[in-house]
Amino acid sequence: MRASRFFISTLKEAPSDAEIISHKLMLRAGMIKRLGSGIYNYMPMGLRVIRKVEAIVREEMNRAGAVELLMPLVQPAELWQETGRWDKMGPEMMRVKDRHGRDYAIQPTSEEVVTDLVRTEIKSYRQLPVNFYHIQTKFRDERRPRFGLMRGREFTMKDAYSFDRNVEGMQQSYRIMYDAYVRIFNRFGLQFRAVAADNGAIGGSGSHEFHVIADTGEDALVYCPSSDYAANIEAADALPLISMRAPAAQPLVKTPTPEKSKCEDVAALLGLPLTRTVKSIVLAVEKNEGKEIWLLLLRGDHELNEVKAGKVPGLGEYRFASESEIFEWFGTKPGYLGPINTKKPVKIVADRTVANMSDFVCGANEEDFHYTGANWVRDMPEPVVADIRNVVEGDASPDGKGTLAIQRGIEVGHVFQLGDRYSRDMKATYLDEGGKPQLMQMGCYGIGITRILGAAIEQNFDDKGIIWPASIAPFEVVLCPMGYDRNEAVKAEADKLYDGLVANGVDVILDDRGERPGAMFADWELIGVPHRIVIGDRGLKEGALEYQGRRETSPTPVPISQIGEFIRAKLAG
The missing domain is CATH 3.40.50.800 (Anticodon-binding domain)
Incomplete structure (x- = not known):
């Protein structure tokens, strides 16, 4: 290529609305041009990078035995209604109507479409396993598009879907795809980490995220430097920091804490370490028979893990309680809440560490007062115990092989074990050796093609500009x-x-x-x-x-x- 016959449109300064370094540099280098909120033209220089990313992905997917096809961008609502996701996906999924008033989705993903295709085409166990993939435009109507290609509304993604006869076959297909992803990211020339993750809205039984390591990453990655343990902080197991509960040694005392509503301030006032305090978080769940209020208890220096909270039985559809609801159930405003003598009955969940605490400090459900010397059983009933907190650096690794460290990462790939999450709803079956119908076991595997560009730049730049790995450079x-x-x-x-x-x-x-x-x-x-x-x-x-x-x-x-x-x-x- 000769530069005089190419299109080069560099800028000395990035537009004022560019936020992170990859967004600024891609605009300055003339790789993308903004068309609308979260929507970009891919200019010739940027498109060359995209095509190189796609080529590596295609080569490794083909090598792994996946078969390429292309599914449509516009999908009938009926398929999404079969799985219940037409309503569950929320406003992020753009819905449109055709001239006849029929509903369609601008696809954010393709589980429903590929399952419909396979239930039509696959009839016998002899046709399995099979893995279909495509590289296609996706659209997700982000509430606040930002960071250029990192959090745009329209983007390009490779998604693949495996179908197997049984769970063992699905797990084997999953391993094949996992290994293919490792090869892909090694070929990209990027420093990355694969971590155990939460399945989220996709569903299924297990998953791993692939993250490009970068200080600007939105995700916190937890890992053990002395072992293979790694997980997204949403899925990282937080072990109890107290091995067993000590007997009560202090009386329960209602102690004045005027205008001290935060654990840090209460601890300072009382001359106690923050680790002796317990914070309260109130959640609400709407039920057919009425509203349930839940009180979640964490040590004062810990933070709630909202994903883990949603997995506590009964909290799958929770929301944070309003101030009026808090006053109705506890009789006081936030900052002085606790599990002792609530105004109305609440369901109490204690984090694993809190469940083993003794003589702790908690709110007294009265403004400007806290209890000191609070103890389980003597002062309040045993709680439901669950892992509901974020791990912190220095926590023991769940595999028992050291302590945890945390680094930032940008999610660029995700592999899921779906099981029969979609095949059951959509009745995707095959006939086994005995002629009996069986549900197919599925996996799905995504890579954010255009997101790779932003992630690669966030990891590779200096004060002069971008430093592309040779394999994906324009x-x-x-x-x-x-x-x-x-x-x-x-x-x-x-x-x-x-x-x-x-x-x-x-x-x-x-x-x-x-x-x-x-x-x-x-x-x-x-x-x-x-x-x-x-x-x-x-x-x-x-x-x-x-x-x-x-x-x-x-x-x-x-x-x-x-x-x-x-x-x-x-x-x-």
């Missing part, structure tokens, strides 16, 4: 001739080198625009091409060209006769 090599339009010797050598690299399959661009060196170098450093070769008159007289890797701070002279072999070695490395 071009592998850029040739920068000094005075291409003015110096015949430079032009001749640049053309010769360009033709030779192209003939050897190198993805190279020749900057033949006649730009000044400073402007030319700034463009390609911003765009992030991994390898640069400078052809200048002085170097030609000395029989050498200048090579500089994007991460390197100074150039290396390379004899003209060796430059082809030199570049091939760099690309192979």
Whole structure:
């Protein structure tokens, strides 16, 4: 490719609404252009990166035995109604009507469509297992689109769906896809971590997320440096920090705590460590027979894990209680709530650590008062015990092999064991060896194709611009001739080198625009091409060209006769 025949539209400054570094750099490098809220044009430079990401994904999916097809962007509502997700998906799923008034979804995902396809086409156990995948546009009507391609409304995704005869087969297909994802992210050249995760709205029995490690990541990843344990903080098991409950040693005392509604302030007032306090969180659940109020108890230095809370039996459809509801059930405003002498009966859930605490401090259900010396059984009944908190650094690893650390990550892939979550609702069955119908066991596997671009940049940039891994860079090599339009010797050598690299399959661009060196170098450093070769008159007289890797701070002279072999070695490395 010659730059004069390509489209390069770099900017010195990012638009004011660009937020994170990847958003700023992609706009400045001319890779994307905003069309509307969360919707972007993929410009030629950015599209080249997308196509390289897609190529790697396709190669590894095909290698793993998946079969590519293409499912529609617009999907009939009837399929989503079969699984109950037409109502459950909420406003993130864009719904439209055709001219006849029939309902359709602009697909956010394709579980229903692929299950419908398979229940029509697959009849016998002899046709299983099968794994279909496609790379397709998705649309999710985010409440607040932000961060460019990281949290846009329209995006490109690879999703795959496996169908097996039994759970063992599904687990084998899951492992094949997991291994394929590891190969994919290794080929991308990104530092990543696979972590156990919550299945969320997709459903199923188990899943792993693939995260690109980056300080700007939205997700907290929990791992044990001395073992293989890793999980998203939403799914990380929080062990009790107190092994067993000690006997009560203090009397229950109603203690004045004027204007002290936070655990930190109460602990400071009483001269106690924060770990002696218990905080209260009130949730509400709407039932046909009326409203249920739940009180969740956490140690004062811990935070509620909302995903875990939703898995407590009876709390699947919870919401946070309003202030009026809190006053009705507890008789006081938030900040002074506790499990002793509530105004109306509530269901009490204690985190594992709180359940083993003795002589703790909690709200007295009266403004400006807390109880000290609170103890289970003596002062209040035993609670329901559940893991409802976020782990913190230094907690014991659930596998017993060390302590936990936390780092930030950007989710770019997710693999799920769905089981019969969709096949049961949609009656996707096959006939087994005995001629009896059996439900297919499913898995699903997604990669955010366009999100990879933002994640890769968040991990690989400097003050000059993007630093692409060579495997997904828009071009592998850029040739920068000094005075291409003015110096015949430079032009001749640049053309010769360009033709030779192209003939050897190198993805190279020749900057033949006649730009000044400073402007030319700034463009390609911003765009992030991994390898640069400078052809200048002085170097030609000395029989050498200048090579500089994007991460390197100074150039290396390379004899003209060796430059082809030199570049091939760099690309192979």
